[in-house]
Amino acid sequence: MRRKVYTKDQILKAAYEVVEGEGFSGFTARNIAKKMGISTQPIYLEFKNMGDLKNTLLDEICNHLYYDVFPEVRTGDTIIDLGLNYVYFAKEQNNLYNALYVQEYGGGKKMHDFSYKYFRQLVSEHPKYSKLDENHINALHVGSWITVTGIATLMSSGIISPTQDEIVHLLNRAIENVLEKEDTSVLDSL
Incomplete structure (x- = not known):
């Protein structure tokens, strides 16, 4: 059986949805994994830690604001x-x-x-x-x-x-x- 691979973009999308729904108080690996229906392991394979994920997410949001909003x-x-x-x-x-x-x-x-x-x-x-x-x-x-x-x-x-x-x-x-x-x-x- 092949393991499903989760991309950085999929994780960022789920993280964005968590923040959009609950703010940063809900910004945990467990909540993001739950949103995706996975364990937390793929998150830590793509990001060094939650700080890295948060900074990457904030960079993405800043780009969205800069170019689109x-x-x-x-x-x-x-x-x-x-x-x-x-x-x-x-x-x-x-x-x-x-x-x-x-x-x-x-x-x-x-x-x-x-x-x-x-x-x-x-x-x-x-x-x-x-x-x-x-x-x-x-x-x-x-x-x-x-x-x-x-x-x-x-x-x-x-x-x-x-x-x-x-x-x-x-x-x-x-x-x-x-x-x-x-x-x-x-x-x-x-």
Whole structure:
């Protein structure tokens, strides 16, 4: 009898489904194996350990966000569009959003670093923002991050239901506040 071989992609798909359903609190070899109807052995044949699997999964998710979710054009202003895409991602994929950006053992620093790097790239390529100094870029990131995370969290939990125009207005106010300030140290300390 031939043994069935499980691929890295099949394991990643099951891991993704576990995180999407239960968050990282359910991210165990046993839960992933159960989802696939197998023992945990194939998981450890493909990945060094659960940390390796988690990092690989987060890399896959970051690629998905980078290529498929965050670049969608909605208004033409890349910072506003990124904010809107982040908010809509949180609303449409609430469990995954919470697992990545909110839960204590979720994506954490890796997701923040990915999001900042992506944001930084957008700012450097956009004529409206490309001349900003490092302090203003950091303040712009923090200000817009706080705004969209607040909106995303409140929307995903059903507390508020702003229109796209209302979200754009809130984001523009956050951006204008940062761009008008000479001293960005208040935001830098957050």
